[in-house]
Amino acid sequence: MCGIVGGVAERNIAPILLEGLKRLEYRGYDSAGVGLIEKNTLHICKAAGKVQVLADKVKASKVRGSTGIAHTRWATHGIPSEKNAHPHASSEEIALVHNGIIENYLEIKAELASKYEFKSDTDSEVIAHLIHFYYAQSQDFAAAVKQAISRLKGAYALAVICRNNPRQMFAASRGAPLVVGIGIGEHFVASDSFALLPVTRQFIYLEDGDLAEISREYFTIWDKNGKETERQVQEILQEGSTDGAKAGYSHFMQKEIYEQPSVIAATLEGRIHAGEIQTTSIAPQFLERLKAAEHIQIIACGTSYHAGLVAKYRLEELGISTAVEVASEYLYRQNAVAKNSLFISISQSGETADTLAALEKAKKLPYLDYLTICNVAESALVRASNFALLTRAGREIGVASTKAFTSQLVVLDFLAMLISQAKKTPIKNSTITAYGNIPAEIKRLLELNEEIKKIANEIKDAKSCMFLGRGAAYPIACEAALKLKELTYIHAESYPCGELKHGPLALIDKTMPVIAIVQAGELGEKTMNNLHEVQARGGRLIVFADSRVNTNTIGEENIVLSLGVCQEEIFPILSIVPLQLLAYNCALLKGTDIDQPRNLAKSVTVE
Numbered sequence: 001m002c003g004i005v006g007g008v009a010e011r012n013i014a015p016i017l018l019e020g021l022k023r024l025e026y027r028g029y030d031s032a033g034v035g036l037i038e039k040n041t042l043h044i045c046k047a048a049g050k051v052q053v054l055a056d057k058v059k060a061s062k063v064r065g066s067t068g069i070a071h072t073r074w075a076t077h078g079i080p081s082e083k084n085a086h087p088h089a090s091s092e093e094i095a096l097v098h099n100g101i102i103e104n105y106l107e108i109k110a111e112l113a114s115k116y117e118f119k120s121d122t123d124s125e126v127i128a129h130l131i132h133f134y135y136a137q138s139q140d141f142a143a144a145v146k147q148a149i150s151r152l153k154g155a156y157a158l159a160v161i162c163r164n165n166p167r168q169m170f171a172a173s174r175g176a177p178l179v180v181g182i183g184i185g186e187h188f189v190a191s192d193s194f195a196l197l198p199v200t201r202q203f204i205y206l207e208d209g210d211l212a213e214i215s216r217e218y219f220t221i222w223d224k225n226g227k228e229t230e231r232q233v234q235e236i237l238q239e240g241s242t243d244g245a246k247a248g249y250s251h252f253m254q255k256e257i258y259e260q261p262s263v264i265a266a267t268l269e270g271r272i273h274a275g276e277i278q279t280t281s282i283a284p285q286f287l288e289r290l291k292a293a294e295h296i297q298i299i300a301c302g303t304s305y306h307a308g309l310v311a312k313y314r315l316e317e318l319g320i321s322t323a324v325e326v327a328s329e330y331l332y333r334q335n336a337v338a339k340n341s342l343f344i345s346i347s348q349s350g351e352t353a354d355t356l357a358a359l360e361k362a363k364k365l366p367y368l369d370y371l372t373i374c375n376v377a378e379s380a381l382v383r384a385s386n387f388a389l390l391t392r393a394g395r396e397i398g399v400a401s402t403k404a405f406t407s408q409l410v411v412l413d414f415l416a417m418l419i420s421q422a423k424k425t426p427i428k429n430s431t432i433t434a435y436g437n438i439p440a441e442i443k444r445l446l447e448l449n450e451e452i453k454k455i456a457n458e459i460k461d462a463k464s465c466m467f468l469g470r471g472a473a474y475p476i477a478c479e480a481a482l483k484l485k486e487l488t489y490i491h492a493e494s495y496p497c498g499e500l501k502h503g504p505l506a507l508i509d510k511t512m513p514v515i516a517i518v519q520a521g522e523l524g525e526k527t528m529n530n531l532h533e534v535q536a537r538g539g540r541l542i543v544f545a546d547s548r549v550n551t552n553t554i555g556e557e558n559i560v561l562s563l564g565v566c567q568e569e570i571f572p573i574l575s576i577v578p579l580q581l582l583a584y585n586c587a588l589l590k591g592t593d594i595d596q597p598r599n600l601a602k603s604v605t606v607e
C-alpha cells in the first residue's frame with residue numbers, strides 16, 4: 001500500500017509534503033521519508049516509525065526544496081526500517097517513491113547488480129537504479145522514465161525526481177491510484193486527493209497505465225499506449241466532515257463510533273424516509289437491472305466482507321440467491337457465473353487491491369451488471385463500476401472500520417428493499433419504519449459504555465476469546481472478533497453457535513471468554529441452548545442479548561448485557577455497536593495503538 005505525495009512549486013514544499021503524509025498515514029505508517037531538490041542538490045531524509053518522527057527529523061535538519069517527493073510505507077519487501085524507507089536514490093541523481101509490488105524486480109536487480117550498490121531490501125529501489133541506468137546513457141530524464149516503466153511487471157504508483165532537472169517530476173500509475181493536484185503555478189501528485197486538500201481542490205485521477213509529467217507551469221499526461229491525452233479535471237468542494245480533527249474524542253475510532261447515529265441518518269437521506277422507500281435518486285437503468293437480477297455475487301475484504309455476509313441473510317429472505325466471497329479467493333479460481341447474476345463489490349476505501357482486481361476479473365465474465373457499495377465517491381472502485389451506492393459515512397481514519405460497516409449494512413438493506421420493490425415483493429411497513437429508528441437506537445446503545453468498560457476489564461488479560469452468534473448475528477460475531485484482534489492483539493475466533501459441538505467446544509475452559517450475540521425469537525432461543533452447553537463445560541460467558549431473550553439461566557458468575565429491545569430487522573446494525581465499544585475499551589486498558597494498530601494499514605492497496 002504506502003502513500004505518495006510530491007510536488008513542483010516555487011515555495012519550499014517540505015511542510016506540504018509532510019502534511020500530505022500525515023493525511024496518508026492510513027495507507028501505512030511503519031516508516032517515512034522525503035526527497036527534496038534545492039539548488040541542484042538532492043536531499044533525502046528518512047525515518048523508521050510514524051510520519052511525526054520524520055517531521056521532527058526534517059525540522060531539525062532544516063532540509064527544504066521546491067521540488068520534492070515523500071512517502072509513508074507499509075512494508076512488503078524488507079522489514080520496516082530507515083534503510084527500506086522511501087525515497088530510494090540512485091547515484092544521488094534520481095530519487096523515487098513507489099507504492100505497489102514489482103513482480104520482476106529480482107530479474108532487473110540481477111541485471112543491474114554489477115553496476116549499482118543496492119542499499120535496501122525493497123523491490124522499489126531497483127526502479128530508481130533502472131531509471132538512472134537509462135538516464136546515464138541519454139541524459140534524457142523523460143526518456144529514461146519511459147524506458148524504465150516499460151520494463152516493469154506488477155502494480156505501481158510512483159513519483160520520480162532528478163537532481164539535474166529540478167523543475168520536473170514524473171508520476172506513473174498502473175494498478176495503484178495516483179492523483180494530480182492542480183495549483184496556481186504549482187502542481188502536485190498524491191495517492192489520494194485528501195493529502196492535497198490543504199493546497200488544491202482541483203484534481204485529475206490518473207487512469208490505469210497513465211504517465212504524467214509535472215512542472216510548476218504545466219502538466220502532460222500520456223495514456224497506456226504512450227499517446228498524449230486529456231483527462232477530466234474534478235473539483236472537490238468540501239473536505240468532508242471528518243477533516244482530520246478528533247473533535248474532542250481521544251481517538252479517531254472513538255469519534256467514528258460515536259458518529260454512527262449521524263452518518264446513518266445521512267446514509268438514509270433520500271433513500272428511506274418516514275416509512276417510505278425513495279427511489280428518485282436511483283438511475284432507472286439500475287432499477288431495471290435489479291428487476292432482472294436472479295442471483296447476487298458479493299465480493300469484499302475484511303469488515304466489508306462481513307457486511308456482505310450479513311446482507312446474504314436479508315437477500316435470501318427475499319428469494320435472491322446470494323454468494324459472498326473474500327476478494328482474494330474469488331481471484332484465483334474458476335468462477336461459474338449464474339444466469340442474470342449481479343456483481344456487487346463492497347469497500348470502505350474503494351482502493352482495496354484485491355477487491356479492485358476481483359472487479360476487473362468479473363468484468364470479463366458474463367455478469368448482468370456491476371454495482372459497488374463504497375464510501376469514497378472518487379475512488380477507483382466507483383470509477384470502475386457501472387453503478388455505485390455510496391455509504392456517506394464521511395472519511396474513516398481509524399484503521400479498524402466502524403461507521404463504514406454500519407453504513408454498509410444500511411445501504412445493503414436499502415438495496416434489498418429496492419430489489420423487493422423492483423420485483424414487486426411486498427415489504428412490511430414495520431421493516432421500513434425500523435430504519436428511521438436506527439440513529440436514536442444507536443444513541444441509546446452508546447449509553448451502555450460504562451457497563452461495557454467493566455466487561456472490557458474482564459477480558460483484557462485473556463489470551464483468546466470466542467465470539468458466537470446464529471443467523472445474521474454470526475457475521476456480527478465475526479466482525480466483533482476482527483475488531484478485538486485488530487485493536488488488542490488478543491486472539492479471537494468466531495463461530496456459528498451450531499458449529500460449537502463439531503469441534504470448538506474442546507477449547508472451552510474458564511480462561512477463555514465466550515462472547516455471544518443473542519437476538520430475540522427462535523434463533524435467540526437456539527443460541528441460548530448452545531450457551532448452556534458452554535456453561536455446562538465450565539465456560540465463561542459474556543452475553544450481549546436483546547432484553548426479550550430469557551437469560552435467567554445464565555449463572556451469576558457470567559455476565560449478561562441487555563441491549564434492550566432491538567427490532568429484528570435492524571438487530572445486526574445495532575448489536576455491533578456495543579461490541580465496537582468493547583474492543584475500543586479493551587484496547588484503551590491494554591494501551592495499544594488504537595487508531596493505527598501494529599502491522600496494519602487502513603487501505604490495503606497491494607495484493
Ligand code: M6R
Pocket residue numbers: 301302303304346347348349350351352355399400401402482486602603604
Ligand atoms: O476499504 P475496504 O473496505 O475495501 O477495506 C477492507 C479491509 O481491508 C478492511 O475492512 C479491514 O479489514 C479493516 N481494518 C477492518 O477493521
